[in-house]
Amino acid sequence: MVVMLLDHIKVTKLEWDSHFFEKGVYIVETSDFSALKEYLSKSNEPALYYLFSNIKINELSDRLMDHKMTYAIDVKGIVNFPTPNSCVFYDGKNARTAELEHLAVLSSRNSRFRTDDLIPKNKVDELFKMWIGNALKPNPATKILLKHIDGKVAGMVSFRPTPDLLKIELVAVREDFQRRGCAAEMLKACIGYAQDHSIKRIEVVTQEVNKGACELYVRAGFKLVDSKYIYHVHTT
Ligand SMILES: CC(C)(COP(=O)(O)OP(=O)(O)OC[C@H]1O[C@@H](n2cnc3c(N)ncnc32)[C@H](O)[C@@H]1OP(=O)(O)O)[C@@H](O)C(=O)NCCC(=O)NCCS
Structure with a gap:
């Protein structure tokens, strides 16, 4: 570096x-x-x-890609009732790679890489497919939580647990299964995982423009703890 x-x-x-x-x-x-x-x-x-x-830079307004919002929840002591058996961890057999790649690409809908018109869209797809591809390798660092409906993978949350912090990475629910409480259930399962593993805090990042996701995290008990403006400047 x-x-x-x-x-x-x-x-x-x-x-x-x-x-x-x-x-x-x-x-x-x-x-x-x-x-x-x-x-x-x-x-x-x-x-x-x-x-x-931390502040808006007027001179770079056309290169503003994201207003990144970090939400967090301290899970110790909170009352959480995940629906039993509603979510399962990826075990190598209970989801097809194509299903997970679709969700990984969907999760990037508002990402700063996709907002950036100077980055080709197929490159962004490739980035998120690689991301989930790495998480699928036998590597316990990333956990993938799945929500199945009618035998199909309806949604996915990937996260990285460490002793002090569980960091949620990708969150997506298939378009045809949205607004049925899938994401809310997966968040409850994450909170349950953190509590079971004595991890005190969960963090998740989204974009201010992603009103649905912001609302989802607030409804699940998360609080806004940080926000940053992110600019992409390309030189040739
Ligand atoms: C954001 C997303 C994960 C929500 O998944 P979901 O399963 O539809 O969410 P839920 O049904 O569990 O919603 C729970 C609550 O969150 C809020 N919410 C979820 N989606 C919302 C939306 N599009 N608009 C407004 N509020 C929304 C609501 O308060 C909702 O409760 P309600 O349906 O009783 O009003 C899903 O829309 C998605 O995959 N979007 C594309 C990818 C993405 O943006 N991922 C997040 C990246 S950080």
Whole structure:
């Protein structure tokens, strides 16, 4: 990981993203727009910069990709009644890869990669299919929770449990099964998992424009704990 520290600006190269997008991809941390402008004016390679900011940057309004909302819930002590046997973990047999890939792509509907008109849509599909593909490998780091209806996979939540935090990653319910309480049930199952494993807190990230998802998390007891504006700046 390359970190460049200049006055008022920190730039970190993201190796995986750079490899995937076949150009330099960097995270920029700064609160000084003129420092960023000066830095970008010196960039002489095709590159993509992700800029995370607490405040809106008017000069970059056309490159605003996401207002990322982080919701969290402290599960200790909360009363949670998951419906017994309603959700199951992926076991290698109870879902087809194509079903999970469809849900992974659906989960990215409002992602900053899809909002970015300079990133081809098929590349975004590939990104999310790779994401779920990695989670399907024998690798206990990511858990995939499924909700079945009539023998079909109606919805999926993937999450990463650590001793202190359960981080929800992908959330999606098939279009024809939405608004039947599937996502709410899967969230209850996540809360149940955290409580059973003495994990105190759950976090999930969504986009401000995704009103349905924001409403879902608030209804499930989550609170908004952070928000960030995310800009994508491409240089050629
Ligand atoms: C967001 C999503 C996961 C919700 O799944 P769902 O199974 O339809 O949600 P539920 O039926 O459990 O909804 C529970 C509550 O959340 C809220 N909610 C869910 N979808 C909503 C929507 N589209 N608009 C407004 N509120 C919504 C409602 O309060 C709902 O309760 P109600 O139906 O009694 O009013 C689903 O719409 C989806 O997969 N969307 C595309 C992918 C996506 O946006 N994923 C989230 C990424 S963070």
